[in-house]
Amino acid sequence: MPNSFLAIWRYPLYWLLGGSPTPGLGSPSSELFFRDARWIIAVLGITLFLAAFPIFCSWARERLKEPATGLLFAFTIGYLVWLFEFGYQRYAAALDILCGAVLLTLAIGLPAKVLRLPILLAIVLVSWPMMVVPNWGRLPWRPYWQSINPQPLHFDGPSIVFLTAIPSLFIAASLPPDTRYVGIYGDFDLRAGNNTGLTRQLKRKLSSRMHFRLKEADVGTVPTVSANILASYGLVVTDRCRPLQVADRAFRICDVATRP
Numbered sequence: 067m068p069n070s071f072l073a074i075w076r077y078p079l080y081w082l083l084g085g086s087p088t089p090g091l092g093s094p095s096s097e098l099f100f101r102d103a104r105w106i107i108a109v110l111g112i113t114l115f116l117a118a119f120p121i122f123c124s125w126a127r128e129r130l131k132e133p134a135t136g137l138l139f140a141f142t143i144g145y146l147v148w149l150f151e152f153g154y155q156r157y158a159a160a161l162d163i164l165c166g167a168v169l170l171t172l173a174i175g176l177p178a179k180v181l182r183l184p185i186l187l188a189i190v191l192v193s194w195p196m197m198v199v200p201n202w203g204r205l206p207w208r209p210y211w212q213s214i215n216p217q218p219l220h221f222d223g224p225s226i227v228f229l230t231a232i233p234s235l236f237i238a239a240s241l242p243p244d245t246r247y248v249g250i251y252g253d254f255d256l257r258a259g260n261n262t263g264l265t266r267q268l269k270r271k272l273s274s275r276m277h278f279r280l281k282e283a284d285v286g287t288v289p290t291v292s293a294n295i296l297a298s299y300g301l302v303v304t305d306r307c308r309p310l311q312v313a314d315r316a317f318r319i320c321d322v323a324t325r326p
Contacts (some may be wrong), residue, residue, distance in 0.1 A: 067150070067153050068094075068149060068150060068153065073094075073149060074109065075107075075109060075113070076094075077094055077095065077149065078105035078106040078108075078109045078110075079104050079106060080094050080182070081093060081095075081100065081101065081102050081106070082101065082102070082103050082105070082106045082312055084099060084101065086120070087133070092200070093155070094153075095153055095154060095155040095158070096154075096156075096200065097202075098200035098201075098202065099198065099200060100155075100198050100200045101196055101197060101198035101199055101201060102162075102193070103189075103192055103193035103196050103197070104165045104166065104169060104189070104193050105165060107169060107189060107193075108141075108165050108168045108172070109145070110140055111168075111169070111172040112138055112141070112168070112172070115138060115172065115175070116142070120236070129175065129196050133260050134171045134174065134175075135171075137164070137166060137167060137168065137171055138171055138172070141161060141164055141165075141168050142144050142283055144160070144161050145158075145161055148161060165202075166203060168188070169189055170186065173185050173186045173189075179187045200251060202233075206283065216279075219240065219241060219242055219244070219310070219319070220242060221242055221245065221265075221279050221281065222278070222279070223244070223278075223279055224244045224245070224246075224276045224277060225241075225242070225244070225245045225246070225278055225279040225280070225281055226245070226246050226247070226248060226271060226279070226280050226281070227241055227245055227246070227247045227248070227281040227283055227318040227319070228247075228250050228280075228282045228283070228284065228292065228296065228322065229246050229247055229248065229249045229250065229251065229283050230250060230251050230282065230283065230284045230285075230288060230289050230292040231251060231283075231284060231285055231289070231317075232249070232251050232253075234247075234251070234283075235247060236312055237310070237312060237317065238282055238315070240310065240312055246271065246278075248268060249291045250291075250295045250296065251289065251291065252289075252291040252292070256268060256295050257294065257298040258298040258299050259298060268299075269299075272299060272306075279321075280301065280321070280322035280323070281319050281320065281321060281322060282296070282303045282319070282321075282322050283310065283317055283318070283319050283320075284303075284317065284318060284320070285315075285316070285317055285318075286316075286318060288303045288320075296322065297325065300324055301322050301323045301325060302322070302323060302324075303320050303321075303322055304320060304321045304322065304323050305320070306320060306321040307319060307320040307321075308320075
């Protein structure tokens, strides 16, 4: 989380030049490095816009009559709330979508109309080649059906499948419709001794496991953190497994049994 109001301008500067005040992070708001030049232009432009309000009163009155000015205020409020309450880049998705509209609004507000189009064109020509979009390990884009197992799976009844790797939603989409799935890859502490809403819900499901078949999905081996979570419920992954091919990724589905 930022510890100074200077982060209002420092964060967009990091997103332009790279680096992070926190060691081990690619940027101050993301695990991985990315570059986006639009934000430094938008934030500095709004700063100058707001600073001009008390100086040019007649101009300010005219701008306040324009609906597009509301977008700049909404973006500013949203950015400040996001920065000091969340700080995670993925939570700024709505602001990221609006960033281009903010740049357009700022350009339209320039007194010299002849400069509007050249400035917008310059922003595009500078920011587009510089942009770096990170990859969090997702599958590359392809037709949706190629990211779902084309062969229907059958577990002979309602089942609970423990997912041990991320990303995992495309695995869940390959499972039968009467299947419930639980991510046990370590993002949440789902060990039985941890009394949370998630663990209580899981215990309720497992207490009626006579009605559920228990399965586990992995890439060939059971991760230690996942095995420990299962062990806390008295469960263990067996060697009764079947292959699962999803797009270009190979997985296996194994039976889960009560520990002897």
